[in-house]
Amino acid sequence: MELLAFGDTGWGDELFYATLMTIAVSITAMLIGFLFALIFTPLKLSKNKFLNFIANSYTTIIRGVPELLVIYLFFFGGTGAVMFVASIFGYNEYIEINAFITGAFAIGIISGAYSTEVFRGAIQSIDKGQFEAANVLGLNKFGKFFKIILPQTLRLAIPNLSNVWQITLKDTSLISVTGLVEIMRQSYIAAGSTRDPLFFYSFAAVLYLLLTFISMKLINRLEVKYSRGY
């Protein structure tokens, strides 16, 4: 138990901050994922074949390739890509991207592919009559989307989005390979310096279980809120 003490003697405070880091990366990645879903869901539902193809390639590639490979692509390729863009604007110095941004972006793109599929499914399962009724009521495009379609989509999407959240949360453990100090990386460091890997990795497992358990409870509340009237 003294291994978990706070302060200089134990790893308690380090692991606490690492847990906060995991939560921060997960939330950032999830939000980046929503951004991607916002772009790609309309493309998926579009009648244009070319736009469809782009969106389908995105979701198929990301969901068919291991997360670790995507992270390596961003870890080794991210700096090069940013420097390439910067060089177009005439900036040629070395740029180092922060591990948090690289990690959140890599996981965000992955989580975005899953979110896109969830939103597509949810919008497709909304009754056509709802769209027609909104038209008949003379709502403009924004009113139709925000007042009629979005609330119903959310109700259908939340249970599946909670799965996406669980996947995202667990995927953040893979960012440890890039050196970002989250739960996994911190446990690796602690295990290395105390030579007690069994304890620290088991503790990491408990922390992840705790995070998934708490987030499930919170999401259940959201679910109740959005299924009012059903």
Add this chain to the structure above:
Amino acid sequence: MDIELMINSFPKLLSAAVITLKLLSVSLIIGLFIGLFFAILRLNKNIFINRFAYGYSYIFRGTPLLVQIFIIYFGLGQIEYLRSTVLWVVLKEPYWCAIIAFALNTGAYTSEILRSAFQTIKPGIIEAGKSLGISNKVIFYKIQIPIAIRQSLPAYGNEIILMMKGTSLASTVTIMDLTGVAKYIISTTFKPIEVFIVAGGIYLFMTFIIHNVIKFLEKKYSFN
């Protein structure tokens, strides 16, 4: 684009893909038995057995696969007692540690898939079997299991693809699977995009094959 590097790395990555497939198939076979075992425990009415099986699947589904591999590979070696038993022959090999972790992980997901498949079987089918005078054992093996397999094929197909992606974590415990070799080539040549295209292409091809095999099986075993 360095086309030459892509052509040169292709044979290396392809032979690494064989290791990925080996890891995948061995852990899936073991995982299927583990999954079936725990699914049967979940159907048991004894609350302790039931809770035990639920706890197993909850823990393995609620923690990242990476943690599970690290606990088995780095953690179990720390127990002095284990080092002196026969188990140590298996546990000192990263290859077997990865397979144990994968099998336990996929076993947890498989048990959930099979449990829900068993629970969706209509009671009328079992009653029909009973009224024909078939013994409980035969009902289980000849009626319930075939129906459950058919029911769980789509979900199990997804699980196979997820597990194939999961095997990439073997590279974190020094196994040179497809991702491991890809990372090695990237870190020696600093050409991440080219290697990603080739390695990702091989993964996508495997996903495509698995997807179609499952589709074919679904059609073959459909009811009508």
